[in-house]
Each structure stands twice: as structure tokens, then as C-alpha cells.
Amino acid sequence: MSAQVPELEVRDFSSVSPQKPWKLSPREVAINASTILIALILSPIIVQVTPLKGKLGLVLTFILVAMVGNIVLSFLRQGVQAIGNSIASTFIYLAAGLVLLPVASIFFTVIMRGYHALRINTFTQDMSVTQSDGPYTEGGALHAILGTLMLVLIASLISVPIGILTALYLTEVKGRAEGLIRFLVQAMSGVPSIVAGLFIYSVLIVGAGGHYSGFAGALSLSILMLPTVARTAEEVLKLIPRDLREAGVALGGTQWRTVVMVVVPAARSGIVTAIILGVARVAGETAPLLLTILGSTTTHLNPTDAPISALPLYTFNLLRTGLNVAIDRAWTGALVLMILVLILFVLARLASGRKK
């Protein structure tokens, strides 16, 4: 029998594209869009006719009309089962809208109202010779900006090493108390910020007979920062493959050489993220600062001897005066604070993204 090689049937697949039955056809998209359009047109009319009034009435009517339209459509298309599905979809889209709306509103208001009193002197002058209701062209938040930077720097110097050590204890040493420490770090992240402030106040300012100072503020912030750094660093260290550690030990390294020269460098960008997230967590804290640094109107760079100011506290104290100009300044303080937090946030994203 001579083996005849069967002729291979050559089919041309280039013209066949995969089907995507879940994708909406243009016709369906048009129907969906027109439902929303009809709801948009119909709801103002309903509001005019019925006793419902105002923006709230309009929004509620729009949601209702859109939902009814959606229900009718899905019933016509897919039957009774689809009704529940479309109601649920409406609510879930609504929930997403309800989350995003306040965020957008907060950003919009802080930028618009903060911009109002923003001048060059916001960054170059302090409030030592300016009344809080003085003109915008005088005075600024320099003392608060420097205060925040100082507080954050000292708090990081305290809590970053301890936070990383805690994370190393949980991932590398894994001592007998691992479960307890993990639990305590989580408990610590739930400590209300005002309690951290009260604690430092009772120890340093009442107990040790000290006075309000940047150092006290930084200590209270480091209590709040420590769990954030420890937990994020722990997550990152957990991701480092076991092989790396084993390789380090197999090359004759002691555990400490392995950790310092292999594990930590491998997790470097993640640890940077942990630090930045910790900083972002405490940069906006107000409550503990009220009890520890008290607030001030002058630029003061010694962290140990006198009250200082910080951006959140600057905003809060100006707000408490109740004067219109002061409130404008408070919004500007909020804007500067927000920009600071945003920069930290973007830095954290960049640092953690670079690894992948």
C-alpha cells in the first residue's frame, strides 16, 4: 500500500472573525441611548406637571423614568427574568454615580474656592504680621507648609524604620508572636487619631511638663503612620518569591545578609510605596495636631521648643474664626494640602508601578 499523503484542505480563515455575542449591536446601543434620551426629555415634563420640584425631584424622576424604560426594554427583549437584572443594574450604576459625584464635587470646590485667594505670597509669607481677615496679597501659608513638611519628615524618621522592622518580623523572622503582632498592627491602624493626640499630650505635655512642639506632633503622627507602613511593607515582602531567600541562604549567606542584600532590595519600590502611603495618611491629619502642636502664625523651624503650625491645622483654625476672608484662606490651605496629598499619591503609584 503506497501511503498517499492526503491533500490538505486549505481553508481561508482570514475572512472569518470571532463572534462576540455579548457585544451590543449598533441597533441595541441606539435603543439604549434613546431610552436615556427619552428619560432626559420626559423627566422635566413630569416635574413641571406634578408637584415634584427642584433638582432633587428632577434627578429622582430621571432615575425612575430611566429605570422603567430599561425594565420595559429588557422585558420585551428577554422576558420576565431580565426585569430583576435590569433593576439591579440600574441600582448598581446609581451607586457608582453616588460614589463618584461627591469626589468630583470635592475636587471641583476645593480647586475653585481655593484658587480664589491663591497668590504668590501664599508660598512666601506667613501670618505673623497679617490679620486672618487681611487682604489676600498679604500673609500666606509658608509657616504651615514648612510645619507640615517638618512633621512628616520627623514622623517618617520614627515610623519608617519601625514599620519596616515590624514587616520583616512578620515575613522573615516569623517568631512565636507573629499572630499577635499582626493583630496588634491591625488594631493600631484603627486607633482614632484623636486618641493618639491625647496619648502624646498626656505623656509629653502634661506628664513630662513639656510644651506644645513639632516633635510632640510628629510623635502622635508616627503612631498613626506606623501601621500603614508596616501593613503595606508586609504585603510587598510577602510577594518576594521564596526562591530568592533560598538562593541567598544556599550561597552561604546568613539570614541577615540575605534579608538586607536580597529581600529588601528586591522589594525596594514596594517599600517606597509603603512610605509614601504612610506619609499621605498622616499629612492631612488634624485632630492629633490640635492637642500637640497647638498652631501658630509664625514660621518656626525648631521642632522641640514652641508651638508650630501645619496645613490641616492652618485650614481648621482659619475656618474656626468664621470670618469670610479667613475662610477663603482656609480653602486655599485646603487646596495646597490637597495638591500635596495628590503629589504623594501619584508618586506612590509611580513607585509601585515601575516594578511591573
Place this chain on the structure above:
Amino acid sequence: MSTPTSAPLQSEIPPAREIILTRRFSDRVFRGVVTAGGFVSLVVLGLIALFLASRSIDIFKTFGFHFITGFKWDSGDPDNGIAPVLGIGAMLIGTIVTAVVGLVIALPVSVGMALFLEYYMPIRLKKSLTMVIDLMAAIPSVIFGLWGFFVLMPHAIYWAKLLHKYFGWIPFLDVQAPIFERSPFIAGLVLSIMIIPIVTSISREVFSQVPLDRIQAAYALGATRWTMIKAVVLPFGSSGIAGGAMLGLGRAMGETVAVYLVLNLYFQPNFQVLFSAGGSVASMIVTKFGEAGQLELQGLMAAGLVLFIVTLIINFLSNMIVKRTSRTGN
């Protein structure tokens, strides 16, 4: 074929190496340092409890249990012979009321948002929207307070009036007098926005652990997206959602500055959430701190201790619940 060197080689086999099981000195130092660092959190938490307790021991000696159950906060007037009476009962009730209002609003929205992120969102957009939630968690509380007072409150008063008008017959939506500013309702709204990120991200975390085969099985049996969520995702994630909600409750109870700006403190228990009278232990501490005398200061320390213990308990419970879910998930 034996090589001439084989015999001498055999005799050169070194004796078995001694295996040292004790750690080197450098490692012992390293482990000691790291362990010491790990125990800092224990020390700090212990010190917080110890110091606040030692400062407030006189208060509990003087007022006893009435400090927690009493409603009156009066620093007294020694010249006129009025004895001081300190009690945080109303503040404690108020803290719970505002936090619960916040949670009731935040929970459905957060779960909806988490479902949206996991199951309704195109994957391309999912990452950026998750980032928005993370960013929301990073907004400073003073900004929430500022925004809540100037932007949200005018709207919220209008909503409160509507709620009162149509649902006033429900006892807790009634008001003694038509004053709607700075009510527990408004504070709860602000708190809900502040805890939405944490409840959302914990719920989403749990939802992302739902086994894919169960989801696909549900779809294969003809489930719509909602019936799949109802039958698979929500039962799987329910205790995770509960844990996240508890964690949010703990956050809401400890919130200070934002609540201070949008809540009117009033030393009587008030369950009418739309009425302008509420309580919050944390913002009471800030309010009374400036003009507090020696005794009042101790009272504030005691209030801080109570708040510390309450949030610790709530955090403990929520961590237990979340942990249990992630274990049964695998």
C-alpha cells in the same frame, strides 16, 4: 578499569561535616533587632491604655459608672458650691447614632460600587476607577469637613426637610423643632462619604476571591448577571461585607474634625437624626480641650480611653469576621 588514583581518593573522603544548628551571632543580633521592632506596636498600644487609664483613674473613682451613663457635663463652680458632674453618656450615644447613620448610607452604596467595579466595569477602566477609590481614602478629613459644611449642608438640609415632611411619622425622622442644621443626619452623610472607600475596597477584595468556576457555572445554567450575583457572589462575600462594614463603623466612630464641623454637640441623648443635636466623643474632646480645667482635662482623658476601648473592640470583631471569610474562601 580502575584508575590508579581511585584508592587514595577513597581514603581522602573528608569526615562528615558538622552541621551547626545554632544561629550565628550576626543572625541572632538581626533577629533580636527585628523582633524588638515588631514588638513596638505592642508597647505603644500598651502605653496608650496605661497612660490614659492612669490619668483618668481619678475620674472613674469620683464618678464611677456614671461617667459612662451620665448625660451631664458640667465643670462646676467651686465659688458657688456647685460640684462638677462629668458624664459622656449622651456623647457615646451620639457617636453610635451618627456612625450608624453613616454606615446605613454607606453600606449599600459601597457594595453597589464594589459590584460595579468587579462585574459591570470594562476591565480597561477598572484600574483607574479603583485608583479613584484609593484616592478618596487619602483625602484629608478637614477637607471633608470643609466641603460638608459649605457644599453638602445646604443640600442636605433640603433633603432632611423633605424626609421630615413625608416620613416624619417615623419616630426617629421626627424633629422637636424645625432646626435641621448640623444634625446627626448631615454628620452621617459626611461620615458615609468618608468610609465608602474602606468598605468598598474590602468588599471588592472579597468579591475578587469568588471562584471563577462558580461564576461560570451560574452563567452556564442561564443566570443573568444579577441572579449570578445573588446566588454566588453575595452569599460568598456576605461575611466579608459585614467585616468591612464593622471596620467602617470603627472609622466613623473615631472621626473627629469633619464631625466637629458639621455636628451640633448637645449633652442630651437625641435619637431624632434630622434634628440639630448630636454627640460625638471625639469632637467633644476637641471642643472642650481649649478651655478645660484640671478635672475636665482628666475627664477628656477618660473619654479618650473609652473611645479607644470601644474602637479596639469593634476593630477586633471586624478583623475576626474578615479573617474567617478569607479562610473559608480557600
